[in-house]
Amino acid sequence: MQPTQKFEEDVAFVREAVEKRDRMQYKSIAIAVLWAIILATGHSLNDFHPEISHLYWPIVTFIGFLISFWIAKRAMRARGVIRSGVRAKYGWHWGSLFVVIPITVSIALRHGLAMEPSVMNQFITLIVGVTFYLAGLHLDRRLIFPGIVHIVGAPAVDYLAPYPWTMVGLAIAASLIISALWMKPHDKSIV
Amino acid sequence: MIKASSENTSDSLAQLDKLLEHRSRLGACVLLADTDAMTFTSLKQLLKETDGNMGAHMRKLEDMGYVDIDKRFENRKPVTWYSLTEKGRRSLTTHLKALQAVIHSAGID
Numbered sequence: 001m002q003p004t005q006k007f008e009e010d011v012a013f014v015r016e017a018v019e020k021r022d023r024m025q026y027k028s029i030a031i032a033v034l035w036a037i038i039l040a041t042g043h044s045l046n047d048f049h050p051e052i053s054h055l056y057w058p059i060v061t062f063i064g065f066l067i068s069f070w071i072a073k074r075a076m077r078a079r080g081v082i083r084s085g086v087r088a089k090y091g092w093h094w095g096s097l098f099v100v101i102p103i104t105v106s107i108a109l110r111h112g113l114a115m116e117p118s119v120m121n122q123f124i125t126l127i128v129g130v131t132f133y134l135a136g137l138h139l140d141r142r143l144i145f146p147g148i149v150h151i152v153g154a155p156a157v158d159y160l161a162p163y164p165w166t167m168v169g170l171a172i173a174a175s176l177i178i179s180a181l182w183m184k185p186h187d188k189s190i191v
Numbered sequence: 192m193i194k195a196s197s198e199n200t201s202d203s204l205a206q207l208d209k210l211l212e213h214r215s216r217l218g219a220c221v222l223l224a225d226t227d228a229m230t231f232t233s234l235k236q237l238l239k240e241t242d243g244n245m246g247a248h249m250r251k252l253e254d255m256g257y258v259d260i261d262k263r264f265e266n267r268k269p270v271t272w273y274s275l276t277e278k279g280r281r282s283l284t285t286h287l288k289a290l291q292a293v294i295h296s297a298g299i300d
Contacts (some may be wrong), residue, residue, distance in 0.1 A: 004294060005264075007294055013214045014214065014218045017221075017237040023234075081226055081230075082229070082231050083225070083227060084227050
């Protein structure tokens with residue numbers, strides 16, 4: 001065997017191992033179930049107790065964010081691979097929502113856009129939907145479907161009755177769990 | 192021209208790291224290069240090695256100072272974590288560059 005042929009085979013072997021490691025993603029649905037509960041509850045509050053939804057979202061989603069990181073960290077250790085780079089990528093991605101949403105709300109308030117809270121919630125749902133969708137493209141393709149449901153759900157609220165936000169929230173929760181159960185995990189970008 | 196190419200190949204071959212010429216040791220270093228740490232079990236599974244062979248490969252890397260080892264108990268089971276040292280990272284970079292040069296000079300890439 002020529003040395004170059006051996007090198008080529010070695011490189012192919014190593015590449016296969018790296019790809020296999022990148023596909024070994026967290027397979028439990030604990031994080032999906034956690035967010036299904038948080039999002040379904042939050043959206044139904046928009047119908048039943050809109051007066052507390054502005055408190056619910058920042059507090060509960062921030063706690064959910066921390067719990068998700070803790071679950072993912074434990075899962076990484078159990079899998080035998082610690083990659084702080086991957087953790088940071090997820091952190092920066094989802095953390096951006098805690099900056100973008102307050103900025104969106106402050107711009108609307110500063111310009112005196114007299115929006116109904118429900119309309120603001122539609123905009124926020126759209127932003128969250130795009131964040132899910134981009135996470136699906138770049139981080140984990142299981143998040144594409146919940147992203148699409150968010151994006152469709154935001155304008156659909158205007159046409160649903162009698163509890164539009166509850167219906168959208170349940171649809172988002174179902175999409176998260178269905179995606180987590182049915183779609184194969186994928187660490188790598190699909191674009 | 193052919194002579195120059197042959198000289199380039201020999202230069203590149205000379206820069207290859209003997210320790211990393213084995214695919215499992217090379218694979219272990221590449222896998223560790225973009226992680227903070229990996230367990231012995233995950234390396235063994237990904238590189239399709241037996242316990243004995245993987246242990247021998249990792250010992251060689253450890254003896255040369257290419258990897259750091261951290262043995263601990265997790266859920267009452269012994270778990271060995273490996274991470275790539277700075278020396279290991281430098282050697283891997285040099286080896287991969289030489290490997291690339293060899294493959295390039297052979298006109299394969």
